[in-house]
Amino acid sequence: MNNIALTLDAKNELAKLASNIKLARKRRKITFEEMSEKCGASMSTLTRLESGDPTVAIGTIMQVLNVLGLLRGISDIAAPENDVAQVLEEVRNLRLKKKGTRKKVFSEKDLSF
Numbered sequence: 043m044n045n046i047a048l049t050l051d052a053k054n055e056l057a058k059l060a061s062n063i064k065l066a067r068k069r070r071k072i073t074f075e076e077m078s079e080k081c082g083a084s085m086s087t088l089t090r091l092e093s094g095d096p097t098v099a100i101g102t103i104m105q106v107l108n109v110l111g112l113l114r115g116i117s118d119i120a121a122p123e124n125d126v127a128q129v130l131e132e133v134r135n136l137r138l139k140k141k142g143t144r145k146k147v148f149s150e151k152d153l154s155f
Contacts, residue, residue, distance in 0.1 A: 046096040046097060048096055052096075053094075056094045056096055057094045059094075059103075060091060060092050060093060060094035061092075061094075063091065063092060063103075063106060063107070063110070064092040066110045066112060067092075067106075067110060070110065072109070072110075074088055074089070077106065077109060080109045081102070081105040081106050081108070081109050082105065083102045083105065083106070087102060088106070091103065091106060104116070
């Protein structure tokens with residue numbers, strides 16, 4: 043079927059996304075046939091998508107989300123300003139440069155957003 047080795051976290055997130063897409067389609071009363079026609083994917087691909095198959099092309103997922111009206115904001119998932127761990131690291135490095143070699147370790151608790 044597929045040769046993609048996913049971590050447990052990735053599998054769980056993909057399963058949740060697939061379930062959410064399926065629920066959104068059903069809530070909008072869009073049939074597989076209608077979704078296939080609207081997004082240009084085969085019904086077998088849509089079945090794989092809603093089953094959490096990691097080999098479904100990201101373009102297909104984006105097209106389905108667009109048909110469902112859920113595409114807006116998808117790029118914010120990996121936006122640099124939302125990468126809290128990296129922001130903390132950059133702040134730590136800036137403080138180290140400013141104060142010389144004095145080290146202080148920061149955690150997510152040190153910042154309040």
